[in-house]
Amino acid sequence: MLSSGLRVFFEGRNMARLMAGLLVTLKIALISIAICFLAGLLAGLLMTSKRPAVRAAMRVYLESVRIVPVLVWLFLVFFGVTRAWGLNLSGELAAVLVFVFWGTAEMGDIVRGAIQSLPVHQRQSGMALGLTEAQIYRHVVAPQILRRLLPASINLATRMVKTTSLVVFVGVTEVVKTGQQIIEFSNSKNPAAAFWIYGLIFILYFLVCYPISLLSRRLEKVWAY
Amino acid sequence: MNQEALPLLQIKGLVKTYGKAPALNGVSLSVGKGDAVVILGPSGCGKSTLLRCINGLERIQSGEIILNGENISNPGARWDLVRQRVGMVFQSYDLFPHMSVLDNVLLGPLKVQKRDKAEARRQAEGLLARVGLLDRKKDYPRQLSGGQKQRVAIVRALCMNPDLMLFDEVTAALDPEMVREVLDVIAGLAEQGMTMLIVTHEMDFAKAIADKAVFIVDGAVEEESDGEVFFRNPRTERARRFLNSFQYESRRPRRKTGAAPSGLTPVPVTRATMG
Numbered sequence: 001m002l003s004s005g006l007r008v009f010f011e012g013r014n015m016a017r018l019m020a021g022l023l024v025t026l027k028i029a030l031i032s033i034a035i036c037f038l039a040g041l042l043a044g045l046l047m048t049s050k051r052p053a054v055r056a057a058m059r060v061y062l063e064s065v066r067i068v069p070v071l072v073w074l075f076l077v078f079f080g081v082t083r084a085w086g087l088n089l090s091g092e093l094a095a096v097l098v099f100v101f102w103g104t105a106e107m108g109d110i111v112r113g114a115i116q117s118l119p120v121h122q123r124q125s126g127m128a129l130g131l132t133e134a135q136i137y138r139h140v141v142a143p144q145i146l147r148r149l150l151p152a153s154i155n156l157a158t159r160m161v162k163t164t165s166l167v168v169f170v171g172v173t174e175v176v177k178t179g180q181q182i183i184e185f186s187n188s189k190n191p192a193a194a195f196w197i198y199g200l201i202f203i204l205y206f207l208v209c210y211p212i213s214l215l216s217r218r219l220e221k222v223w224a225y
Numbered sequence: 226m227n228q229e230a231l232p233l234l235q236i237k238g239l240v241k242t243y244g245k246a247p248a249l250n251g252v253s254l255s256v257g258k259g260d261a262v263v264i265l266g267p268s269g270c271g272k273s274t275l276l277r278c279i280n281g282l283e284r285i286q287s288g289e290i291i292l293n294g295e296n297i298s299n300p301g302a303r304w305d306l307v308r309q310r311v312g313m314v315f316q317s318y319d320l321f322p323h324m325s326v327l328d329n330v331l332l333g334p335l336k337v338q339k340r341d342k343a344e345a346r347r348q349a350e351g352l353l354a355r356v357g358l359l360d361r362k363k364d365y366p367r368q369l370s371g372g373q374k375q376r377v378a379i380v381r382a383l384c385m386n387p388d389l390m391l392f393d394e395v396t397a398a399l400d401p402e403m404v405r406e407v408l409d410v411i412a413g414l415a416e417q418g419m420t421m422l423i424v425t426h427e428m429d430f431a432k433a434i435a436d437k438a439v440f441i442v443d444g445a446v447e448e449e450s451d452g453e454v455f456f457r458n459p460r461t462e463r464a465r466r467f468l469n470s471f472q473y474e475s476r477r478p479r480r481k482t483g484a485a486p487s488g489l490t491p492v493p494v495t496r497a498t499m500g
């Protein structure tokens with residue numbers, strides 16, 4: 001009974017559709033992660049700025065990102081902004097915008113924490129040598145924080161991959177939504193389809209996220225000093 | 226202008242406050258070229274603050290700092306240039322942990338001074354050899370002892386060819402058996418005529434090395450004397466009491482106090498290491 005449910009994978013173009021859904025998931029996640037990791041470095045610098053006004057503004061940004069659920073941000077951008085300005089955003093673009101907005105704040109906070117965890121004497125030794133502010137970041141701060149950033153930023157990346165499942169609510173058909181469609185279609189003939197499809201999606205998420213953690217462990221070794 | 230007659234460093238009426246509390250309250254001081262000046266005083270009197278002001282790690286409220294005839298304390302001062310002429314070594318081991326010993330030493334010469342790599346490297350290796358650490362040049366700071374790390378930190382500052390070196394209690398965080406190796410390096414520099422401001426609690430060392438002693442209390446210079454004079458016969462009562470606080474009298478009642486050292490017996494400082 002259960003194993004005969006396996007046939008759901010081979011009916012029609014089910015497998016191809018699931019993979020296409022996975023690609024949508026990956027595309028949104030990877031583009032967002034790439035942008036927000038870079039933007040997050042800048043956000044982290046701003047969060048440790050000497051100017052109190054800059055720090056306060058970044059604080060408001062971070063808190064507003066954290067207080068409001070990602071789903072609400074998605075609705076706000078997809079429905080609110082499109083209506084208000086008459087823009088025609090695709091669901092995917094809205095999703096990337098929201099994920100970047102969210103991930104940049106979180107990444108910035110991770111970078112801030114890493115910068116502040118450096119002993120003050122590290123920066124001061126750099127200053128005492130006559131290094132400029134930029135050189136201190138480049139040669140003293142950055143190499144030391146990159147390694148400290150790894151665990152938390154990898155955690156953020158996998159969280160972002162998983163949160164992409166929310167984009168169904170703005171009409172994007174990613175891997176989970178595709179799975180649901182397949183299950184609905186075959187439910188009457190094949191009640192075990194739900195088990196197999198969700199099982200496969202489980203494995204797919206694992207296959208995406210596990211290499212990310214592997215990479216981080218690898219990098220932590222390479223950057224050990 | 227006659228550069229010879231001018232002191233290398235001149236400080237006039239230096240005031241530095243943290244919030245309302247003054248850490249330095251009108252400090253004036255002059256340091257001749259080649260002088261080893263020891264700065265002494267009770268904890269919290271402003272010794273570290275003074276050194277930090279001299280290379281611009283702290284902003285000052287008023288007063289003047291004049292290095293080589295140039296006022297470096299005015300708002301337009303280029304601290305990145307000043308800091309190339311003033312080397313500083315801190316109490317904490319502050320080597321960059323992600324760089325090898327040699328890279329630590331070369332960072333300033335290559336990135337700040339943009340010197341030729343081969344030439345800078347030759348100097349760095351020469352200096353490392355002088356402090357007995359050439360064979361550790363490829364090691365990372367975590368592989369070194371505290372004393373070795375401080376010797377590298379000194380070399381890192383020296384490799385910028387500074388006119389003036391600032392030492393802020395560089396042996397205070399070291400295990401006792403490593404203090405000597407670091408002090409020997411500083412003593413060697415004094416012999417070679419390096420101009421230095423040295424904050425230390427190692428009284429025997431201070432006495433052995435000081436051309437001049439500056440005694441600070443509550444952010445102001447209480448006494449500024451020749452080293453000889455200061456340690457033998459300080460002019461102020463505060464300084465006398467301060468020096469006495471480093472002496473230990475025997476607390477064992479029945480012991481004879483004949484040959485026992487009664488005061489600050491200088492431990493001879495070995496200078497062989499610096500050749």
Ligand SMILES: Nc1ncnc2c1ncn2[C@@H]1O[C@H](COP(=O)(O)OP(=O)(O)OP(=O)(O)O)[C@@H](O)[C@H]1O
Nearest residue numbers: 243244247248266267268269270271272273274275
């Ligand atoms: N960043 C700071 N913020 C506020 N107050 C400070 C700061 N740094 C130093 N102070 C204060 O300034 C005064 C002088 O401090 P400083 O560190 O120069 O003393 P010190 O003579 O070096 O003492 P020690 O022998 O303990 O190292 C102290 O009262 C100290 O509390």
Ligand SMILES: [Mg+2]
Nearest residue numbers: 272273274394
């Ligand atoms: Mg101090």
